[in-house]
Amino acid sequence: MALLRDHVAPFERVSILPSDPGAAAASPWALRQNGRLHTRRDLLARVDVLLGGRIAEELVLGDSSTASGDDLAQATALARAMVTRYGMDAAVGLASLHEAEIAAERDGAAAAVGLPSEETRRLVDRQIRRLLDEAHTRVRDELAAHRPDLNAVGRLLLKVERVERKAVQALVELGDP
Numbered sequence: 001m002a003l004l005r006d007h008v009a010p011f012e013r014v015s016i017l018p019s020d021p022g023a024a025a026a027s028p029w030a031l032r033q034n035g036r037l038h039t040r041r042d043l044l045a046r047v048d049v050l051l052g053g054r055i056a057e058e059l060v061l062g063d064s065s066t067a068s069g070d071d072l073a074q075a076t077a078l079a080r081a082m083v084t085r086y087g088m089d090a091a092v093g094l095a096s097l098h099e100a101e102i103a104a105e106r107d108g109a110a111a112a113v114g115l116p117s118e119e120t121r122r123l124v125d126r127q128i129r130r131l132l133d134e135a136h137t138r139v140r141d142e143l144a145a146h147r148p149d150l151n152a153v154g155r156l157l158l159k160v161e162r163v164e165r166k167a168v169q170a171l172v173e174l175g176d177p
Contacts, residue, residue, distance in 0.1 A: 001048050001049045001139060001142070002052070005049060007041055007044075007045035010165060012164070013163060013165060014157065014163050014165075015161060016157045016161055017162060040086075040088045043082055043088070047078055047131065047135045048142075050072070050074050050075035050078070051072070051132075052143065053068045053071055054067075054068035054072060056143055056150055059143055059144060075132065075135070083127045083128055084124055085097070091127050092120075092124060092127055097116050149172045152171050153168055153171060156168075156171060
């Protein structure tokens with residue numbers, strides 16, 4: 001997915017080896033690269049890339065594993081930030097609903113000025129789910145359309161376990177030998 005998206009930082013390598021939990025994780029709202037702020041399109045592209053591995057498993061294996069847990073958590077956190085912090089959801093609007101306020105009210109804290117209503121919290125949850133569901137559909141369709149490339153990268157990873165970006169790009173551009 002990272003090769004199919006112009007609006008994400010380039011990856012260095014891909015691997016089928018598990019990495020340290022959270023090793024590549026970055027705070028979703030600190031996704032600044034070279035001082036650049038990110039647009040809604042940038043963040044959606046990042047969500048797509050984060051979901052790519054899980055959806056590739058679904059396509060190839062017909063199932064998913066725990067391997068994509070960290071990526072799924074990051075994608076969910078990023079979708080939540082888009083809805084609650086950045087005002088990037090038309091249904092919720094421009095209000096900034098901070099995570100701590102939402103968590104405090106969910107945990108039964110006394111209602112306080114500025115905390116979102118139950119209706120707003122439900123709307124936020126629906127919109128986060130909608131963003132992730134739309135990304136899932138978009139990524140599944142694109143990966144299915146690029147299935148030969150996906151299979152070629154998978155075969156190479158089974159042989160060498162870790163592949164640098166340039167090799168992945170060359171394999172995808174040239175096709176499987």
